[in-house]
Amino acid sequence: MAEIILGMGTTHGPLLATPPDAWDGRAEVDRKNPALAYRDGTYSFDELYETRKDKYFDEQNSLAVRTEYFNRCQVALDGLGDTAEAAKPDVMVIVGDDQHEWFLDAVQPSFAIYHAGQVTNYALDEETKDWHRAFGRGHSMGMNHPETDQIYPVADALAVHMIEQTIEEDFDTSSSGAQPIGDKGPRNIGHAYGFVVRRILRDKPMPIVPVLINTYFPPNQPTAKRCYDYGKALGRAIKSWDTKARVAVSASGGMSHFVIDEALDKRLIDALLNRDEAALTAEPEFSFRSGNSEIKNWIIVAGICAETDMEMTLHDYVPCYRSEAGTGSGMAFATWS
C-alpha cells in the first residue's frame, strides 16, 4: 500500500518573486480594485484605507521591512525545497485552486482530479506576458511558467484511484483526462501547480497528481467543512492505493490576500497546527473570499494529513504588506511530517 510521508503548505503569491522595491506594481492593481474583500465587507481601496488606516501598515510597507520579509520568504521556500528533496517522495499530490486557467465559466467543477499521463507547463506567449505585466506580475510570471514548454509526469494510476475512491465515498469528483483546448491551443497548467513544481521541486518533479479546487468562483465553491472532509477522503484514498509508493501532498496558495488579515491567518494557522477540525470548519464562508479562498487548499491537505500521524510544523508566517491600506499577501510555509 502507498504511504503518505510528507505534507507541505506554501503560499505562491507574486511578491515571492518580485523585488521589494517593485511591490508597488501590485499595489497599483489594489488601488484600482473596486471590490477588495475584507472580513464581511467589500471595499474600494480608498474605502479600505478609511476603514483600516493605521501607522502599522506604513511601518510594514517600508522598503526595509519589505526586504527583510522578502528574504525570510526565500529562506522558507528554500527550506521547503530542501525538505522535499530529502524526503524523495515517489509522487506528489498538489492541491491547488483553478483560477480560470484550466476550467472556464462554461464548466467549473468544485473538485477535479487530472489523470492523463503527463501535463505540459507551456511557455507564456507575448500576449499573456503583457497581460501579467499589466497586473504587476512582470517579475513573477517566470516563477510559475517556463521559458520553453516543460512536460511533467503525472501519476495517472493514483489519480484514477483517487477519483474512484472519493466517488465511492459520495464525493462527486470531476475527472479531467486532457488539458482543455482554448482559442490558442491547449490551456496551461495553473499557477498553483507551476509554482510548486518550479519553486519548490526546482523543476525536477517526480510524478504529480493535480487536484483542482474551485475555491474562487461562485456559486459552487465547496465549504471549509466540505474541503476538510474531502481531504480526509483523499487521505484514505491515497493510503488504499495498492502500490508501494511514498506519497507527498502539498497545498498551494493562501494565506489572506489581497487584503491581509493577520487575525484570520493566525486563527486558521493555529487551527491547522492543533488539528482543530471544529475551528477550521466553523470559520464563516465570507472569510474565504477572493485570494483568502486559497486557504481551503490548506484545509484539504490538513484533512489528508489527519488520516496520518504526521504533525504540522509552521516554518514561517510573513505578512508582506505593499500599501498603506494593508493590502499585500500573508505568506505561510509549513510541513507535516
Ligand SMILES: [Fe+2]
Ligand atoms: Fe493564487
